[in-house]
Amino acid sequence: MALNRRSLLFDLTRAEVLAKGHVLPEPARCVQCGICSYNCPIGLDVRAYAWRGEPIFDGHCLTCGQCVARCPRGVLTFARVNLCAEPTH
Amino acid sequence: MATEYVIVGSGVAGIAAAEALRSRAPGASVTVVTEDPDGFYSRPGLAYYLSGTIPEKQLFPRSPADLRDMGLRWVQARATHIDVAGHRLTLADDRTIPYDKLLLATGARAAAPDFPGSDLDGIFTLDTLGDARRLVRKANRSGRAVVVGGGITALELAEGLHACGVRVHYLLRGARYWANVLDAEESHLVEEHLRSDGVEIHSHTRVRQALGKKGKLIAVETDSGALIPCHMLAVAIGTRPHLDLARAAGVKVDRGILTDSCLRTSAPDIFAAGDVAQVYNERSGRASLDTLWPTARAHGEAAAAAMAGEPTPYQPATAMNVTLLAGIPTTIIGALGSGSDEDLVAIARGDSERWRNATPAWVVVEQHAVNRVRLMLGERTITGALVMGDQTLSRPLQRLIAAEADISPIRDSLLADGNTILERIATFSAEWECSHAATP
Numbered sequence: 406m407a408l409n410r411r412s413l414l415f416d417l418t419r420a421e422v423l424a425k426g427h428v429l430p431e432p433a434r435c436v437q438c439g440i441c442s443y444n445c446p447i448g449l450d451v452r453a454y455a456w457r458g459e460p461i462f463d464g465h466c467l468t469c470g471q472c473v474a475r476c477p478r479g480v481l482t483f484a485r486v487n488l489c490a491e492p493t494h
Numbered sequence: 495m496a497t498e499y500v501i502v503g504s505g506v507a508g509i510a511a512a513e514a515l516r517s518r519a520p521g522a523s524v525t526v527v528t529e530d531p532d533g534f535y536s537r538p539g540l541a542y543y544l545s546g547t548i549p550e551k552q553l554f555p556r557s558p559a560d561l562r563d564m565g566l567r568w569v570q571a572r573a574t575h576i577d578v579a580g581h582r583l584t585l586a587d588d589r590t591i592p593y594d595k596l597l598l599a600t601g602a603r604a605a606a607p608d609f610p611g612s613d614l615d616g617i618f619t620l621d622t623l624g625d626a627r628r629l630v631r632k633a634n635r636s637g638r639a640v641v642v643g644g645g646i647t648a649l650e651l652a653e654g655l656h657a658c659g660v661r662v663h664y665l666l667r668g669a670r671y672w673a674n675v676l677d678a679e680e681s682h683l684v685e686e687h688l689r690s691d692g693v694e695i696h697s698h699t700r701v702r703q704a705l706g707k708k709g710k711l712i713a714v715e716t717d718s719g720a721l722i723p724c725h726m727l728a729v730a731i732g733t734r735p736h737l738d739l740a741r742a743a744g745v746k747v748d749r750g751i752l753t754d755s756c757l758r759t760s761a762p763d764i765f766a767a768g769d770v771a772q773v774y775n776e777r778s779g780r781a782s783l784d785t786l787w788p789t790a791r792a793h794g795e796a797a798a799a800a801m802a803g804e805p806t807p808y809q810p811a812t813a814m815n816v817t818l819l820a821g822i823p824t825t826i827i828g829a830l831g832s833g834s835d836e837d838l839v840a841i842a843r844g845d846s847e848r849w850r851n852a853t854p855a856w857v858v859v860e861q862h863a864v865n866r867v868r869l870m871l872g873e874r875t876i877t878g879a880l881v882m883g884d885q886t887l888s889r890p891l892q893r894l895i896a897a898e899a900d901i902s903p904i905r906d907s908l909l910a911d912g913n914t915i916l917e918r919i920a921t922f923s924a925e926w927e928c929s930h931a932a933t934p
Contacts, residue, residue, distance in 0.1 A: 431889075434816050436787040437506070438539030439552040452555055477542070478816040479823070479885050 426468055429484040430455035441472035441481060455480055497522040499801060500583055500591055502573045502739065503599030504528035505537060506787055507768025509556070510794030511597050511801070516564050518802040524565065525591060527583065529572040532623045534561070538787055538844065540626045541646075541818075544654025553623060576743035578761050595763050595801040598740055598751060599794065602733035602769035602785060604647075605840050611704030616711030618728045620647055626654075632726055633658035640665060640714045640722055642701055643730030644672050645842025646817055649684070651728040652693055653820065663722050664688065665699045665714075668836035675830060675845075677868060679861065680882060687820035701727075732840030733785060735770040748772055749840075750783050756805035757797035765801055767793035775810055782847040786815055789846070812896040813846035816888065822864065825888035828878035828895045830870060858908050860915040867915055871908065874900050887916060890923035899926055 432455060441451035447465055451472045454461050461472075473481045499515050501508045504526055515524050535553040542548045561568065569591070575584040576596065583591045604619035606612065618629055629651075633639070638661045641652045649671075652664045670681035685695055700717040704727055713723045735750040746752045746760035750772030757765045757773065768790035774781045784790075789810070796808035814827045829848060841847060856871040865883030869876055869891075875898045879891040894901065901908075904922045908915060 433788045433811060433814070436538035437536040437555040438542050438548065439536065439555065440539075440542060440548055443548050443552045456555065477818050477823070479825070479888060482889075 514798035639726035644837030
C-alpha cells in the first residue's frame with residue numbers, strides 16, 4: 406500500500422497530542438449546556454470537568470477534539486501537558 | 495444545633511451557593527426552595543435545546559442522585575413571605591421554613607408583552623425549560639411565528655423557531671439589531687445571517703396588537719396596519735429581577751435587590767445572588783445588574799462565603815459573554831456601547847449593564863467578510879472588544895482587557911492601521927504573556 410503522506414502527518418500529530426496534550430476548560434466561559442459531554446464518543450462527562458475547572462485527565466480520553474470543536478463558547482482548548490511546571494491557574 | 499441555610503432559587507447562583515455551603519459547612523442543613531419543577535438546568539443551554547443541538551435530558555448538569563449526594567433538602571414550592579425578624583420563610587402552601595441565613599437567588603423574569611392581546615394562547619416568553627418545551631410543542635414543524643424584542647434571547651427564539659420548521663418574522667422597533675451593544679456593521683452581519691437562513695426581518699416595526707380567534711392567536715397587527723398571520727408570537731423585550739419576595743419583606747431594592755460587595759442585603763441574615771442581585775462594585779462605586787451565567791455562579795459562591803461567616807468582597811470579573819449570534823461565534827468583552835435599545839425595555843438575558851459604560855474611546859476595526867474585530871482603546875489600555883467569527887483573538891483580548899494591560903507600545907500602530915490588528919494583538923499578547931508569566 407502506498408504511503409499516504411497526509412494520513413501519516415495526521416497520525417503523527419494525533420500521536421503527539423495523545424502523548425503530550427490534554428483538553429483544558431475555561432470555566433468563566435462555560436454555561437454547562439452539556440454539548441461537550443453529549444458529543445464525547447466515549448461518554449466522558451466533560452462538562453463536569455469544566456464546572457470544576459480541571460483538565461480532562463481521564464486515561465480514556467482520546468483527545469479526539471469533538472468537545473473542543475463543538476463547544477459553542479470556546480470553553481475547551483488543547484494544552485500541552487507540562488508535568489514539570491508549576492500550575493499557572 | 496446545625497446552622498439552617500435556606501436558598502430560594504435553583505438556578506446556577508443557588509446551586510453554586512449550595513455546593514459552596516456544603517463544602518464550607520459540612521454539618522449544616524442546606525435547603526433549596528424552588529418553584530421550578532425542573533430544578534437546576536442550563537438556562538443558556540435552552541437555545542441549543544430549541545435548535546435541536548441537544549436533547550432535553552442533556553440540559554441537566556446534575557442528576558437527582560448527584561443532588562441527593564450533596565445532602566440538600568429540596569423543596570418544590572413558591573416562597574411567598576419572609577418574616578425578617580422571626581427568621582422564617584413562608585411557602586405558598588402555608589408551610590414555614592426557619593432559617594439562620596437566607597439567600598435570595600430568585601432570578602429574573604421576562605418582561606411582559608406591552609401590547610393589547612398579549613394574553614392570547616400562542617404568545618410566549620422564554621424563561622424556563624417549561625417555556626422552551628411549550629415552544630417546541632407548539633411549533634410542530636409548521637406555521638408562522640413572529641418574534642419581537644432584542645438581545646440574545648430574541649435571536650435564540652428566532653433561530654430556535656426557524657430550526658423547528660416555522661417561518662419566522664422578526665420585528666425590530668429600531669433600525670437595527672441590539673443597537674446599544676453592537677455597532678451598525680455588526681448588527682448588519684447578524685441580520686444578513688438571519689436573512690440567509692430565511693428569517694424575514696422587519697425594521698422600524700412595532701406590534702400594535704395581537705389578534706385572536708376563540709382565545710387563540712391568529713395574527714399580529716403592526717403599527718403600519720399590516721397583518722402578519724401567525725400561530726405563535728415570541729416576545730423577548732428584556733428581563734426584570736424577580737423582586738416580589740424581597741420587596742414585600744422590606745429588603746431594599748432598586749432595579750434589583752441591592753447588596754453590598756459581600757452580597758449582603760439591607761436585611762439581617764438575608765443575602766442575594768444572581769440575576770436578581772444588584773451588587774455594589776467597590777471599584778466603580780456603582781451597583782449594576784448582570785444576567786450572565788458565570789457572574790451568577792460567582793455571586794453564589796461569594797454569598798455562600800458571607801453566609802458561612804467569612805465575607806470576602808466579590809471581585810467582579812470583566813463582563814464577558816461568548817455566544818452565537820445568528821450562528822456567528824461572538825465574544826463581547828468589557829465596555830463597548832452606550833445608550834438605549836428600542837427593542838428592550840429592560841436588561842436582556844446574557845447581558846451586562848457594564849457593557850454599556852463605554853467611556854470616550856478610539857474605535858479600531860478589522861473587518862473581513864464574516865470575521866470582525868472591534869477594539870475600544872483608552873489612553874493606555876483596551877477597554878472593550880467585540881470579536882465576531884474567527885475567535886483566535888478572543889482569549890488574548892480577554893486577558894489583556896481583564897489585566898488592564900498597558901498597550902502603549904502598539905497603540906499608535908493600531909490607530910494608524912486597522913488592517914493589521916490581528917497580527918499586532920497576537921504578537922503583543924504573546925510577548926505580554928511571556929513577560930507576565932512569572933507573576934501570578
